[in-house]
Amino acid sequence: MADILTLTMNPALDIYTSIDRVVPNHKLRCAAAQNHPGGGGINVARVIHRLGGDVLALFTAGGVTGQVLQALLQAEHIPAQAIDIAGETRESFSVHETGSQQDFRFVLPGPTLSPSEAATSLQRLADLASSARYVIASGSLPPGIPDDFYAQVTAQVQALGSRMVLDTSGPALRAALQAGGVHLVKPSLRELRELTGLPLDTEADWCAAARALIAQGQTEIVALSLGEEGALLVSATQAWRAQALQVEVASTIGAGDSFLAALVWALSQSQDLATALRQAMAAGAAALLSSGTALSQPADMARLLPAVQLRPA
Numbered sequence: 001m002a003d004i005l006t007l008t009m010n011p012a013l014d015i016y017t018s019i020d021r022v023v024p025n026h027k028l029r030c031a032a033a034q035n036h037p038g039g040g041g042i043n044v045a046r047v048i049h050r051l052g053g054d055v056l057a058l059f060t061a062g063g064v065t066g067q068v069l070q071a072l073l074q075a076e077h078i079p080a081q082a083i084d085i086a087g088e089t090r091e092s093f094s095v096h097e098t099g100s101q102q103d104f105r106f107v108l109p110g111p112t113l114s115p116s117e118a119a120t121s122l123q124r125l126a127d128l129a130s131s132a133r134y135v136i137a138s139g140s141l142p143p144g145i146p147d148d149f150y151a152q153v154t155a156q157v158q159a160l161g162s163r164m165v166l167d168t169s170g171p172a173l174r175a176a177l178q179a180g181g182v183h184l185v186k187p188s189l190r191e192l193r194e195l196t197g198l199p200l201d202t203e204a205d206w207c208a209a210a211r212a213l214i215a216q217g218q219t220e221i222v223a224l225s226l227g228e229e230g231a232l233l234v235s236a237t238q239a240w241r242a243q244a245l246q247v248e249v250a251s252t253i254g255a256g257d258s259f260l261a262a263l264v265w266a267l268s269q270s271q272d273l274a275t276a277l278r279q280a281m282a283a284g285a286a287a288l289l290s291s292g293t294a295l296s297q298p299a300d301m302a303r304l305l306p307a308v309q310l311r312p313a
Helices: 040-050 063-075 115-129 149-159 170-179 189-196 203-215 255-268 273-287 298-307
Strands: 004-008 012-019 034-038 055-061 080-084 090-097 102-107 134-138 163-167 182-185 219-225 231-234 239-242 310-312
Touching: 004 040, 004 115, 004 255, 012 063, 034 040, 034 063, 040 055, 040 134, 040 255, 055 063, 055 115, 063 080, 080 115, 115 149, 134 149, 134 255, 149 163, 149 170, 163 170, 163 255, 170 182, 170 189, 182 255, 189 203, 189 219, 203 219, 203 231, 203 239, 219 255, 219 273, 231 273, 239 273, 255 273, 273 298, 273 310
Parallel strands: 004 055, 004 134, 012 090, 055 080, 134 163, 163 182, 182 219
Antiparallel strands: 012 034, 090 102, 219 231, 231 239, 239 310
């Protein structure tokens, strides 16, 4: 059994290409496509595996696309187990506009899961999570899965004595936090504003909002993603701010997943919060150097790590 288990309920075959300019009403002849196995938890598992972590990716898969997804994971030697579903695993299509260096991402909702498939997913998670110290649930929920699904996962993970890490958005994020028991949550600033209903204009506001979630028992650690402004890592006793590293950006896709992967990997290695945040910032910046969903590479992380600067928030 793995030390870190990732759960991806709505994975995708990520298809990435590029073109000089995206314009309407024309056939857009793109460069050759890159295919990667995708979805939040799968991406996290890919990076943890590269870092030498003991990880297993658990995910739903169906149809021909699901078979392709599994083959791509096997090609990367990622320890993985698929939960068979009747529907076809979705595709996600991303286009990099070389003229502007912008990414256009087209994300489909995914297949509708039945109640029995949801129940099977929870049972498979229980079977595998009993020996995992960390369970990372990352990504959106597919149609058919109730908003409180991650709250159910959190309760299950807590009962098994594991630590729940959550990276999602919208009603699923709110329901899981309100139920309590999450060990670490990684919202964006937009998601934290939606959760609190506050403008959160300053760093002091961000820290206060994160500490409120902790004081209410909703989570123990908040890793707040600030995009080009860096990140903030807050616990009940510590708060660390990191500025974003300046690198040449090939693609912004997968930076958040790489950040979370390195953060949890570092914590699993008994590194302190500040050191873990440094690793996460290096991983997030390293992901920007790769096109598509290639994610961060350890060599790039090691090269960027000395440039990461932290200060108390």
